[in-house]
Amino acid sequence: MASILIVGGSPRVAVDVVRFVSVAASGDTAIALAQRLQGSAEVDLLLGVDAHREAAAQRYSDRAGLEAELRRWIASHPTGAVVMSAAVNDYDVASVEAKRSGTSSVIAPTEKLPSGADEVVVRLRPATKVIDQLRAWGLRGPIIGFKFEAAGTVVASAQSLRARVSAELVVANSLCGSLQALVDAVTVHRYGDRTALLDALAGRLRALLAAGG
Structure with missing residues (x-):
């Protein structure tokens, strides 16, 4: 059975030894997608420590932990698919x-x-982009990226990200919630709501995994 890693939540960024800042990321998308893919693939779920604490998942707390878990998984599943729905900090x-x-x-x-x-x-200061490093860490399988920004720019940003990291798909979400889309190399597929988007994404992933990436 094909392997897929779904990454959700957000890493903590330490301010001092007891305080941290983080991105508001619930992990809901990762959980919902994992549920849709059960039985279709070997699904591994990687969540930040603050996301859905009741969920059965591997956990990371900070960027170092996130990167270590990604490297470990890729080493064992170089042709697997990685879904980067986590909100990873742009700044350290x-x-x-x-x-x-x-x-x-x-x-x-x-x-x-x-x-x-x-x-x-x-x-x-600007932090490195985790998704930009996946290929260098040995991943040969599909990458699914996510962009979350203003409706007027999110599709163009998703197209740029897809080309930059050789992603199969990028999910484009607008801050206002009015735009939900899947961006691939050919076109932009728009959906009326989050449920329809996730259903379509799960379907695309099943097809990708069935075809061997």
Whole structure:
């Protein structure tokens, strides 16, 4: 039976030793797609630690953990399919600075940000794109990507992502919820609601896996 890894949720990005920031990502899409594909493929579910804690799944907490799990799975299933529905952070924390009474101090990642600061400055820097690294890690099977942004730009961004990473499909979701589409190399398939989109995506994945990717 063909293998598929569905990745959902979001990694935590540490601000200090006890605090973190994260993207609001429920993991609902990953769960719903995994349910649709049961019996059609060997489905592995990889979720962030904050997504659907009751669900049976492998877990990751941060970017390092996410990347390690992806590398491990790809090493065992190089021709499998990877569905990257996770909301992976575009930025990492570069530095954290606390200001109090006119004095600034840099907070190391191993330290705790003190209470009572007058101001806290968190500087971010661009992070590498996980989906861009899947081929370099040895994945030869299909990639399914996701784009989530304004309705006026999301289809073009999905087309760009598909070409950049050699994805089979990219799911285009608009922030306002008015646009739900599957973007492939030929056309843009639009759907009236989320359920119809997920049903169509599951059907496309079954066909891909049956054809050997």
